[in-house]
Amino acid sequence: MNNRILVTYASRAGSTAGVAEAIGKSLLEGGAQVDVLPMENVTDLTPYRAVVAGSAIHGQKWLPEAMQFLRDQQTELSHKPFASFMVCITLSMANAGQYLVV
Numbered sequence: 001m002n003n004r005i006l007v008t009y010a011s012r013a014g015s016t017a018g019v020a021e022a023i024g025k026s027l028l029e030g031g032a033q034v035d036v037l038p039m040e041n042v043t044d045l046t047p048y049r050a051v052v053a054g055s056a057i058h059g060q061k062w063l064p065e066a067m068q069f070l071r072d073q074q075t076e077l078s079h080k081p082f083a084s085f086m087v088c089i090t091l092s093m094a095n096a097g098q099y100l101v102v
Contacts, residue, residue, distance in 0.1 A: 002047070002049045003031070003032050003033050003049060004032070004034070004047055004049060005027050005034050005035075005048060005049065005050045005051070005052065006042065006045065006047075006048040006050070006051045006052070007020045007023050007024040007027070007034060007036045007037075007052045007054075008020070008039045008042050008051065008052070008053050008069070009036075009038060009039060009053070009055065009066075010040075010054075010062070010063040010065045011055075011056050011063075011087075012056050012058065013056070015056065015087050017038070019085060019087050020036050023036075023052055023085070024036035035048075039053070039065055039066060039069040042069070042073075045073055045076040045080065046076070048080065049080065049081070050080055050081040051073075051077060051080055051082050052082075052084070052085065053066070053069065053084050053085075054066075054084060054085035055067075055086055056086070057086050057088035
């Protein structure tokens, strides 16, 4: 069985890329084969059994290229295990609760 997992991300300043690399390292240590790639470099999800996707948050939203990636890959992602993450400095602030949407 293919054990390859894609960790893909959209980043502006590099923090999200760093988080993606850390996730990829953890998966690798767990025995998975992992590719960590910016979303702009991903054109085909068929080699992957699972996908982890993340984006920096800007203006309380995922970056536009991350949202476009999800729209473009929606059909393929619906057939695979999928997880997402976000990187947002606002969530580390003392009053972060006011920014959460439940």
